[in-house]
Amino acid sequence: MASAPSVEPNMRDYEETRRTFRWDVPEYYNFAVDTIGMWAADPARPGMVHVDHEGRERTITFAEFAQRSDRLASALRQHGIGPGDRVLVVLPRVPEWWEAILGIMKVGAISLPGTTLLRPRDLEYRINASGAKGIITDPEVAARVDEVAGSCPTLTVPIVVGGERDGWISYDAALAEAPADFEPVRTRSDDPCMLYFTSGTTAHPKMVLHTHASYPIGHVVTGRFWLDLRPGDLHWNLSDNGWAKAAWSSLFGPWSVGATLFIHDARGRFDAGQTLATLERYPITSFCAAPTIYRMLVLEDLAKFKPAALRSCVGAGEPLNPEVIETWREATGMTIRDGYGQTESAVLVANFPSVPVRVGAMGKPTPGFEVAIIDDEGRELPPGEEGHIGVRIKPGRPVGLFHGYYGDEALTNEVFAGEWYYTGDRARRDEDSYFWFVGRADDVILSAGYRISPFEVESALLEHPAVAEAAVVGSPDPIRGQIVKAFVVLVPGTETSPTLAQEIQDFTRKVTAPYKYPREIEFVAELPKTISGKIRRVELREREVARKGGGS
Template sequence: MHAAGGDHYDALYHGFRWQVPEVFNIAEVCCDRWARDAQHRLRTALIAESAGGSPRLHSFAELADAAQRLSAALAALGVARGDRVAIVLPQRFETAVAHMAIYRLGAVAMPLSTLFGPEALEFRLKDSQACAAIIDDSSLTALLALQPRCPGLKHLIGVDTPGLSNVLHWDTLLNTAPKPWPGTASTSARDPAVLIYTSGTTGNPKGALIPHCALIGNLTGFVASQNWFPQEGDVFWSPADWAWTGGLMDALLPALYFGAPIVGYRGRFSAQVAFELLQRHGVTNTFLFPTALKMMMKAYPVPSQQFKLKLRAIMSAGEAVGETVFAWCESALGVRVNEMFGQTEVNYIVGNSDRWPARAGSMGRPYPGHHVDVINDEDQRCAVGEVGEVAVATHDIHGDPDPVFFLGYWNNERATKAKFTGSGAVKWCRTGDLASRDAEGYLWYQGRADDVFKAAGYRIGPGEIENCLVQHPSVANAAVVPKPDAERGALVKAFVVLTEGTRPSAELAMELQKLVRGRLAPYEYPKEIEFIAQLPMTTTGKVQRRVLRDLETERARKEAQQLAQAASAEQRAGKPA
């Protein structure tokens, strides 16, 4: 291990080799092994807290006991190896128990966000053919209504739900679990463990089937981005929902893998809540997505005036952080934020660390164990500075299989094949994200392939403009999309969310336009600014620019239709009777 500071990238990257055992189970490494160890069994695994409630500490021994009981109960209900079990729960102790119990059986955990509406839940439950769902009161009504339309969904297990004849109560199940409790399944490292559906920003969401060994594939990036986690006294917290890859693979599972406590907060996120949690639990390591960091920066420009923090590492992902937030983290929090890039299918592949110098605005470098590059449509490496698609090779630089990969899309072989290109020695998994590479191997994000657009012949990446707008003290968040234009093809348009107490005005819009014109290229400034109460977001905290693009396209269509109707009416009025 190298000391922090300096640039140790080459030695770390080229010296790393994967060690993936044939038999590997997430529950064994994240729970069982700690509970068996006399020195570690009473160590805190989870600090559970809800809004307005007192924190409760749960040990690894308690986690293992509950997981064993639940696995026995699930087995008695007929849940078998490979079966999908939905987990529709927030950050709470029972969520971690459910994951461990399902992995112990060799079944497949399917985490679903409590923010999902009935249609989103129904699609995923039907598509996955889930046989059971573990829920709490927040999703009880929706699941009861959906169950008759999901023939495979035989069992609903309720946590803190009222007594209902068609819902099995969590406490009753665990207290009456038949003995002997089953041991942890001897799963292959590439056996399926998790089914996570993509955000679905375009078309129906696809279920990415993730193997047990993907946890191993995530660890190099996790350790590096958290500045060599774990260290003595480390405590982890992230508001990232455990129902998606960022919360599960970037927070809950790696923290448990290393036997370190993680805070689970059941409540609404706010800047104040975030700082209070960081202070109260002495959090040292966190994953905060850029939207959360922007909220915290705007609410508490100088947090040291109100809070005493112990932060030593911040990872951020999902969107580009931008220079403004990057500088604030460094000056106000005393921590250089480590941006990370990954996606559900291949997570934690590129990023930063204190072992190599982070560059403001850069995605970072490929983490050890991952062969990542920027390639063109012909699968060839792009030249330095040239924009191409970020892709990760199925084998690392030593020719060993990379364990980070998903197994494929659930019941969608066509989409799985379309994700990969290349043949022969190198096969690439394309991410759909655009970037450029500099001479030192740092990647610079340019946006999703479907977010980048042309205006007046210029290629426009929304991220740089959005980050510039956020530098203004009145701007809380921004999203840039093309507005259809007959002459230029498209105009640059910005949707802007203002900070609390700021009123929209034409003068402010002009001020924001001037800000961008003064700092970026003349063709990049937004010709039109629309103030909006909130941006459309996915459940994973990403801005849904597609929704805004579609809105502008529909507006343009209606405007063209109205102009055509007016012209037609004028023509008819001018004709003799």
Template sequence: MGGAPVLKIGNTYEEVYNSFRWEIPEYYNIGVDVCDKWAHQRYRLALIYENESGQVEKYTFWDLKRLSNGLANGLKAHGIKPGDRVGILLPQSPEAGIAHIATYKMGGIVIPMFTLFGTDALEYRLSNSEARGIVTDEANLPKILEIRERLPHLETVILTRGETPDGVLSFWDLIEKGSSSFQPLKTRADDPAFISYTSGTTGPPKGAFHAHRVLLGHLPGIQFPHNFFPKEDDLFWTPADWAWMGGFMDVLLPSWHYGIPVVAHRAKKFDPEEAFHLLAKYGIRNAFMPPTALKMMRQVQDPRSRHDYSMRTIGSGGEALGEELLAWGREVMGLTINEFYGQTEVNLVVGSCSEVMEIRPGSMGKAIPGHRVEVVDDSGTPLSPNVIGEIAIKRPDPVMCIEYWKNPEATREKYLNDWWLTGDLAKKDEDGYFWFVGRKDDLITSAGYRIGPAEIEDCLMKHPAVAMVAVVGSPDKVRTEVVKAFIIPKAGVTPGPDVEEEIKKFVKVRLAAHEYPREIEFVTELPMTTTGKIIRKELKALEIKRKSGC
């Protein structure tokens, strides 16, 4: 198979990790790699796209090459130059993939943006990046037009489908008028490719400025948790938005690097029943599923009776899955879900691979081959096993961002000697498994104990009354903080004092007396980032406000 795997298949984790070596070429371009190198196989399928009304379009790599060339010529004709930033504000769609490829090939810098963003979030990113152009659709164009006059750099607005108002260009007209031949810019592997903004849960979003090499840096982190991806008949899908690293860097572009087709599905919100339908309809073999999506799918009763799916791998990351979800994966999905860990700035550096290692529920796995990952103290010294410290990644590492865009101070703060500090707390056991504890600012201090929310949430998810949960520290005059759980109950459960006491006892006997939630609040929803992570910070702020007399 073309695009040879980076990892050597071995019998043990140690064998796979120790045999790995990076081979990063001096010159490398993401657009050429994921598209043009496969285009000579004119009928090789790249994309299956199903829109909201169920209509299906298919694209080969040859199609993508010609279409992206036309768009690259169109961008160039309208003044977009190498180094200029181009926003992509689109859902999963052919146009999103084409816009990525075209921008990379012409040397532009992509700014991927979520369609769920409002005008303030969009204005911040487009202003901060000084974007010269943007590609968007009918649903999102009004937001761009509303803020356009406040964005002096934004000269070119391109609409994918629909009626184009004055001052807006048509995506498909640009392609039609542009030549289907284009000479890609000869970029170095270290040249910039995109700016991905952080979730902004710890202050204003920061732009992680990534080089073309970052795709190569991701490959071990795709192959490992997907059990030595790619294999014959692999077909990838994710419900994650392609504006998120989990969408375009964990699925779309790595799949295309290996010449593997991707399913794109335009959906306004995640529907777990529809997810099972898609898996069966297209014979999807591989998926990246955020934990929230898996928890929702777990609520679907007896999906096998309605959907004939057969998957090879599921990878998940963002929050620990825990024993219950892993057991559900084996029983209902017929596989072991592999977990992984990473951040916008340095992604897919820890993970599991059920083919070569034991899966330990609650653990994120081990360092992915190619990455040096440790738990360090405040001086940057790796800690002894089972001691809580900060997850750190050693540089140089091809998956690591160049810097924070226009923010040298924030960049300096992330480094301690040659370690990139993640701000995440964890323990590493004697066997090299990492156990997530929480964000530094998520840590709960209660009666002298340092308590991480992840283990408590994992325990609570095992209770039959709990559908979803978030744990935070709530101010307390005596203990400094007490453990508080915000719980979404399962359908059919009526919250009340009896259920509350039962849940408290459930945790107390399974964890420790100081770790059970002394306070429980039943809610209908939890604050989430656009990437599906619970924003504990908002819940903690709510508690501080409520108890401001503490």
């Protein structure tokens, strides 16, 4: 078993930090100017180690990012982008993504990050819903934008990175022609800064609006306390740049504390073996990945895995199953520390380095946030009772919480109710204030009077040696209302059979409460997922409703 390097955590005493932590929010603040400018004062301080899709490596300093983003901001201003304008940024893991986000901040505009997997229809919706004036993207996505550009009247400043295209502004040419001296817009902390689209289950994606405080300053707690980073650390986050987790762990969290990003612009399908080899080759000290990634990594032969400098591993996006945490710990000596939050927030609940990890628990509330389990009327529930995860917003609203849903006042008012922000997730709290995830409010299965957490059943299924991945949903049933159905991906080389399905059902009955076992099992080659790696249970539920011809 590998031995993780020992480093004193930033948070040495959880309770003391909770008592003494205070948000520091000036009246005027701009992350690109104030924080990146501070690190850029040292011209040699590394901001990023970048490995491109062909394996070429280079180190980029904070000073270079400051200079390049100044150039971009100057170019944007020349082309009519100014305070409040919306600009989509749809790029793979190339340095221009970071330059673009910083440059947009400096000109006082609002960035809208998106994944390169967006199709023409997705792009059209995002451009028109936000009223975007500009887009910065690569030639492949630019071709998709051209398919719908005639239906996007607000889009007047299209910029292409890494190539030339008719009707588009060349990114490199624009920077070369822009004046080097740029005077950034002086932004207030409560001015709008970023818009993220987050998928709903029954409607178009919502637009989550963050200010210059709520994400850039809010993620100080993410970087300092959960990721446990400091100058000199090399942090690798596997998130796609289109997911808000990139803002968490590839931008604001690490750079707020002066850590260096490790960015590997790998293209194509995820390669678990290559990921382990990268951790062995580079002095990466901190690693962040979605649970799906860890589930694939533990299927590899970890007996000879010896990371070069790794001391901290975290997971986010959905809860990580206990058996995966145990397998990783046995092989590496490191415990994967879950963190919980949303596109709408910084990290809200987490397993912090100074707090003993209870495997399977979400952890404890983050300093700066008062998080509780509440009922429909906003009353706090006692330990052991399941309820809504709520974040207290009165008398003072925590900094790392979004401003609201852009263009949707009704939905904003729905989630900010009384003294609480309702996250839409459900959990329970134990006697020691550890939180235990149950599921999205619409994921919870109601079967014959029982409330069943899909995550608990999935965790039980994953303990079976033949199961690589599992997703559990409620399937309509005329007698029980819903039954538990499991979609199972088997370990490579395992053959499907009715006998195996029965064996897995019997196994689950023994591992968890008998009423939770999956009454139906369907073997599948893969599970539907979001770009961030979250299992799309909603898609599986809808498939079941369609198959059975109606709901309960």
